[in-house]
Amino acid sequence: MLDTNLQELPDIIMNHKIYLPTHLFIYSLVYFSYISQAFSDQNELLNLSVEDLLNVEVTSVAKKAKSLNDSPAAIYVISQDDIKRIGATSIPEALRLAPGIDVSRIDANKWAVSARGFNGRFANKLLVLIDGRNIYTRAFAGVYWENQDVMLEDVDRIEVIRGPGATLWGANAVNGVINIITKHSADTLGGLLIAGGGTEEQGFGAFRYGGKLDADTTARIYVKGFKRDENTHESGGEAGDDWDKVQGGFRMDSQLSTRDSLTIQGDVFRSVINQNTTLPQLSPPFQNNFNESIDSFGGNLLVRQQHTFSSTSDYSLQVYYDFYERDETFAAESRHVADIDFQHRFALLDWNDIVWGVGYRFDHDDFKVSNIAEIIPLSRNDQLFSGFVQDEITLIDDTLWFTLGSKFEHNDYTGFEAQPTARLMWALHHQHRLWAAVSRAVRTPSRLEQNANALRSVTPPQFSVQTNTVFPAIAVSVEGSTQFGSEEVISYEIGYRTTFINNVSIDFTAFYNDYRNLRSGEKSSVILPTTLTDPARLSINIGNDFSAHTYGFEIATVWQMLDWWRWDANYSLLKTEYNDRSVEKTLGRSPQQHLSIRSVISPRKNIELDVVFRYVGTNTAISAFGAAMIKDYVSMDIRLAWWPVEDVELSLVGQNLLAEKHLEYQQELLTQATEINRGMYGKLAWHF
Amino acid sequence: MPATQQVLSIILSILLFFSSTASVWSGPVEKQAVLAALTLNVARFTRWPEFAFSEAPDTLNLCVFGDNVVQQSFNALENKIINNKTIHIINISRLRNLNRCQLLYLSNLNRNKLIPLLVELKGKAILTVGENMRFLQAGGMVGLEKIKGKIQLTINLPMVKNSKLVISSRILKLANIVDFPSPTQ
Numbered sequence: 045m046l047d048t049n050l051q052e053l054p055d056i057i058m059n060h061k062i063y064l065p066t067h068l069f070i071y072s073l074v075y076f077s078y079i080s081q082a083f084s085d086q087n088e089l090l091n092l093s094v095e096d097l098l099n100v101e102v103t104s105v106a107k108k109a110k111s112l113n114d115s116p117a118a119i120y121v122i123s124q125d126d127i128k129r130i131g132a133t134s135i136p137e138a139l140r141l142a143p144g145i146d147v148s149r150i151d152a153n154k155w156a157v158s159a160r161g162f163n164g165r166f167a168n169k170l171l172v173l174i175d176g177r178n179i180y181t182r183a184f185a186g187v188y189w190e191n192q193d194v195m196l197e198d199v200d201r202i203e204v205i206r207g208p209g210a211t212l213w214g215a216n217a218v219n220g221v222i223n224i225i226t227k228h229s230a231d232t233l234g235g236l237l238i239a240g241g242g243t244e245e246q247g248f249g250a251f252r253y254g255g256k257l258d259a260d261t262t263a264r265i266y267v268k269g270f271k272r273d274e275n276t277h278e279s280g281g282e283a284g285d286d287w288d289k290v291q292g293g294f295r296m297d298s299q300l301s302t303r304d305s306l307t308i309q310g311d312v313f314r315s316v317i318n319q320n321t322t323l324p325q326l327s328p329p330f331q332n333n334f335n336e337s338i339d340s341f342g343g344n345l346l347v348r349q350q351h352t353f354s355s356t357s358d359y360s361l362q363v364y365y366d367f368y369e370r371d372e373t374f375a376a377e378s379r380h381v382a383d384i385d386f387q388h389r390f391a392l393l394d395w396n397d398i399v400w401g402v403g404y405r406f407d408h409d410d411f412k413v414s415n416i417a418e419i420i421p422l423s424r425n426d427q428l429f430s431g432f433v434q435d436e437i438t439l440i441d442d443t444l445w446f447t448l449g450s451k452f453e454h455n456d457y458t459g460f461e462a463q464p465t466a467r468l469m470w471a472l473h474h475q476h477r478l479w480a481a482v483s484r485a486v487r488t489p490s491r492l493e494q495n496a497n498a499l500r501s502v503t504p505p506q507f508s509v510q511t512n513t514v515f516p517a518i519a520v521s522v523e524g525s526t527q528f529g530s531e532e533v534i535s536y537e538i539g540y541r542t543t544f545i546n547n548v549s550i551d552f553t554a555f556y557n558d559y560r561n562l563r564s565g566e567k568s569s570v571i572l573p574t575t576l577t578d579p580a581r582l583s584i585n586i587g588n589d590f591s592a593h594t595y596g597f598e599i600a601t602v603w604q605m606l607d608w609w610r611w612d613a614n615y616s617l618l619k620t621e622y623n624d625r626s627v628e629k630t631l632g633r634s635p636q637q638h639l640s641i642r643s644v645i646s647p648r649k650n651i652e653l654d655v656v657f658r659y660v661g662t663n664t665a666i667s668a669f670g671a672a673m674i675k676d677y678v679s680m681d682i683r684l685a686w687w688p689v690e691d692v693e694l695s696l697v698g699q700n701l702l703a704e705k706h707l708e709y710q711q712e713l714l715t716q717a718t719e720i721n722r723g724m725y726g727k728l729a730w731h732f
Numbered sequence: 733m734p735a736t737q738q739v740l741s742i743i744l745s746i747l748l749f750f751s752s753t754a755s756v757w758s759g760p761v762e763k764q765a766v767l768a769a770l771t772l773n774v775a776r777f778t779r780w781p782e783f784a785f786s787e788a789p790d791t792l793n794l795c796v797f798g799d800n801v802v803q804q805s806f807n808a809l810e811n812k813i814i815n816n817k818t819i820h821i822i823n824i825s826r827l828r829n830l831n832r833c834q835l836l837y838l839s840n841l842n843r844n845k846l847i848p849l850l851v852e853l854k855g856k857a858i859l860t861v862g863e864n865m866r867f868l869q870a871g872g873m874v875g876l877e878k879i880k881g882k883i884q885l886t887i888n889l890p891m892v893k894n895s896k897l898v899i900s901s902r903i904l905k906l907a908n909i910v911d912f913p914s915p916t917q
Contacts, residue, residue: 089769
C-alpha cells in the first residue's frame, strides 16, 4: 500500500500542483513512514520460522548509524572503510575525517596537525601512537608526519580522541590522542597488489602478503613506495617540494596458549624529501635560498606480549625501539628511542575496574647544525619514568560509571609531573549517553626549546630618504632556555551522544580549556652594531609567560539515509582567547570553524561513489617574518570505485577539486608559503 | 516551474524510487535484524533447568553485548513472551554480573577476552550466542554466521549439554552440529 503511494507522488509533483515547501513536507512524511515501516519489518521478521530466517538473503549494510560507545571522552573512530573510501594516501589525509582535527597541508611533504588549536608544523599538544608506539619526537615535542606511514589498507581503525588523554598516555596528550591501530595478521591473509598514479600522486605501488606460519601463528609482510609531485609557491613558480619514499615492514601474531599472545612487528623506511629552503644570513642578500634533498631514514621494532588471567583481568608488556635520521642543512638529527611499558587491568569487588601501569623510556640524540644554529649539548641522553593508575567505578550497573585516575612521571627536563583526570559516564537510555570530564595535562619542553639558539630572520638595512639615515639590518634570533618549563592545561568537557532515531547518530562535545605557562617569546632590547656593515641584534627569549583559554564545541553526525546512501557531517567551532592581543603574533590562531560534509554512496554492490566537501576558516600562521594570515578555503574530493570482478578494485580519485591551487598553512621557518595543487589519480587494487 | 525546483523534484523522485524499492519485502534483509530474530527462535526452542530462573521465574534475561546497531536490533524482542516467560533485554557494556543472564549474545569480542569469559561461563545455565566459527571454537554454544548471503546456524552440542540446556530437535535438525570442547586452560 505504501509502495503505491510512493509511485504516485512524483506524478503529483511533476504536475506542479503543489509548491515546493509542500513537496518537502510530503516527502518528509513519506520518509518517516518509511522509517516506521522498517520497524514493522523487524516485527514481521520475529514472526518468521527458523527455516524462513535461514533462507532470507541478508545484507551487512546497516540501516543504522554507528556508534554509541561508552567511553567518557570525545572519541571518533575512522574505520578502514572510511580511509579507503576517501582515497587517502597518507595518515594526515585520513585524519581530516575526524571532527575537531585541524589538518593543514604545508606542502607536498609537510603537514600541520592538531586538535583544539595551537596548530603548526611543530605543533606539540597532540600525542600520536601507531600500534602502541609513541611517534612523538623529543626534538620539538611533536610529530614528523612525513616520517610516519603505514600500509593504509592494513589499518584496522584510527581512534581520534580530542581533549586530554594524559592519564593513560602521558605528557603531550594535551589536546588529543591519535591511536593508529593496524589489523591483526590473521585478518590480512593472502595477497594484495596496489598500483596507481596521477598528477600529484605521480606514482605509487604496494604489495602485501599474509599467511599462516603454523596453526597458532600468522604473519604478513609489505612493501610500499610513492613519488609525489611538487606544488606551487604562493609567490608563483614551482615549490620544489616533490618527494619519494619506500617503506617495508612486517607483523607476526602468535597465540602462544589460550591465555598468551605475542605480537612482533617492525617497519623501515627511506625517503628523499626535496625542499626549497630559505635560511637567513648575516651578510647581503641576508637570505640564502637553495634547493636541497633531505635524506630521511628510520625504522622501528616492537614486541608485545599479552596475558589474560580472566575476562576481567589481563596484562600486556610492550618493548620497542625506534630510530630516525634526517640530514637537513639547517640541522641534521639522529634519534634513538627505547621504550618499555607494562599495563595490568583487573576487577576489584565487582564494581571497580582498575588499570595501572609503569613505563620507562630512553632517548638518545645527535645533532649537526649549520652556522646559524647552536644546540648545546649536541648530543643528549634523556630518561622518562612513568606510572599511572585509573579506576572505573560502577555506580549503577550498566548505567553510571565514575573514572578517576592519574599519571605520574619524571622527566629530565622538568622533573616530576602529575596529570589527573575525573570522568563520569551516564548511559541514561539505550539511545542516549552523557559524559563529563575534568583533566589536567602538561606539555613537557622539547630539546630545542631548552637547548637551542638559532637565527630566525634578518631584515635587510633600510634607507630613509626623508631623514637621510641608514637603519642597519636587524638579525632576530630565538634563544632557548633551560629554565623553560612545562605548559599546562586544565580542561573541562561535556558530551552527549544519541541515536534518537535508528538511522541518525549525533555526537556532541563542548569544552573549555584553561592554559597556563604557554611558550612565550620575549623580545630583548636591540643591540646596535659597532660598524655599519654589521646587523643590529635582537633576540627572542623563550619563556612561559603566555596564558590562554579556548572554548568551543564539535559535532559529528551520521545519517544513514538509505541502505546504500549515508551522509556524515562534522562541524567544529574553536574560540581562542589570549591573555594579551599581541600573543597571536607569537602563537598564531587556528581556524575558528571547520565543516565537512561527506556523501557515501554504494548504488550497486560493486560501485562506490564518495564526495567530501570541506570548509576551513581563516587562520593565522606564524612564519619566519611574523604572523601570516591564511584565508579560509573550500575544497572537495571525489572518489569513484568499481569492482569489475570480486577481487579487483579500480578507482579514480580527485583531490582539492574546487581550485587549481590553494594555501592551507605556512611553516614557522625554512620554507616559503606553498599552495597545494589540485590532483587526480587512478588506482588498481588486486586481492589474491 | 523554475529549473532548480524541477531538478530538486527529479532528485527527490529518484531517491523515493530507490527507497521504495529498497523497502520491498523480498529484497535482502538487514543482517542484525535476522540475527536477533534467530536468537529469539533458538531461545523459544531451548529448555533451561529450573534453577536458572530461581530469582525471577517469569522473566528470561537476554543480555546483549555489542555496539548500538546490535543493541537496537534486539530492542524489538523486549517483552516478547516465549514459553510463558517475558523477555527482558539487558544491554551490557561491561562483562560483569553475567549470572543474571539466561541468554548471552556476544558480538565481536576479541579472542583474548572471549576464551577466558567462556571458560568462566562453562557449566552455567547460560545459552551463549555469537557470530562466527571462532566463537564456537572458543567454547561458545550457538553460532550465527553469514555465509554466501544467508545465515548459517551452527550449534556446539557438547557445550550445550554440559550446561544442562536442551535445544529442541526442531532446531538441531536445521543446524550444522559441531563438537568443539572448551579450550583447555
